[in-house]
Amino acid sequence: EAGVAQSPRYKIIEKRQSVAFWCNPISGHATLYWYQQILGQGPKLLIQFQNNGVVDDSQLPKDRFSAERLKGVDSTLKIQPAKLEDSAVYLCASSQDRGPLYGYTFGSGTRLTVV
């Protein structure tokens, strides 16, 4: 079974620029999550999709962050404009439904550096 694919692996941008991250979940996984992990901290949930609908985006900074999951498969997370404090690893995870017994499968993440 192929894992969760994320791209790019690394990204460096200047503050106030925009950036987008892409995630391809495991085939058949209905639920998709985006997490932000700042250096030295645990991952923080940003948004949860069930198929192509948003289940929870309460922790997403909506003034600058947006996410979509068209056709219930791939997802993109966008930041516009970026701030220095957005420097982090952005992790995508997927699960078979809203509650598999084996939790999520995570991708390797995209490391964003804002300078």
Next chain:
Amino acid sequence: DAKTTQPPSMDCAEGRAANLPCNHSTISGNEYVYWYRQIHSQGPQYIIHGLKNNETNEMASLIITEDRKSSTLILPHATLRDTAVYYCILSYNFNKFYFGSGTKLNVKP
């Protein structure tokens, strides 16, 4: 929000058992205890989970106290590749996972 407490770091000698504690005194009856680990530059990886009974799989054992207010993850024979950050997470209805800061396990030769 994270509802677990873990020591920030622990050391373990290679080949010995690593016992990682987790306190979750406010756990509710329908919350499972999950353990994940994150090796440097990788996404978190599932290890094991349990509700109230002790669990064992090929990676680790999970011991949950009778009152469910704490648990211990046991890696029976730690290797250098087990050096990682270990997260103890509570989740009900297998819904969202809220990560704390975890325990950095250093396995030393």
